[in-house]
Amino acid sequence: MAGWILIVGADSSENWALGRGDGIWATKKSRPFKTGDDLFFWQAGSGLIATAVALSDSLSSAEYDYRSLPWPDRWGFREQVRENEIYKSIVEMRVLKETSPLSFSWNEVRDALDFRTGANAAPVQLDDQASSVAKAWFDTGFGHDQPDIEMT
Incomplete structure (x- = not known):
């Protein structure tokens, strides 16, 4: 399965x-x-904060009403939304x-996982090997000295 780095x-x-x-x-x-697919979440300005697994294939905005997403958007719920404001892929x-x-800095993650894009290109797709490396970071706690929170 592929892996993805998604931006918060x-x-x-x-x-x-x-x-x-x-x-x-x-x-x-x-x-x-x-x-x-493995999902890795990058908090802009902070670093990797979570790992998850995709429970669905991508849903498009035609398949899922993006206005029913659980968070408010900076533009509110206007009738007219610009194309770059519409969510194009939704994943459970x-x-x-x-x-x-x-x-880790973005550049350190990029170098360690061998991809060449900036954070503004995210979500970034990872190959199987890079995804395994990123999963290991969460398993070992490498990169910080605070306790992990296991999700149940």
Whole structure:
């Protein structure tokens, strides 16, 4: 299965809490999430904060009313929304582990997992090997000295 690094905006911590609680995440870029894919969440300005597993393939905004997502958006619920404001891929998920941010910079993660894009290109697809490396970071707690939170 593929892995993905998804971004939680620096000013969107409440979106993470709501999405985690409802078991759903959405992106404004169309991405082919598949059931069973590994999902890694990057808190902008902090680092990796969680790992999850996809429970569905990507749902498009045609298949899922993005206005029913659990978080408010900065533009509110206007009738007219610009194309770049619409969520294009929605994925159901189960959070496996949440942790204090693993203290890697984006460049360190990019180099360790061998991809070449910036955070603004996220979600970033990882190959199987890179996904295994990222999962190991959560298993070992490497990158920080605070306790992990196991999700049940």
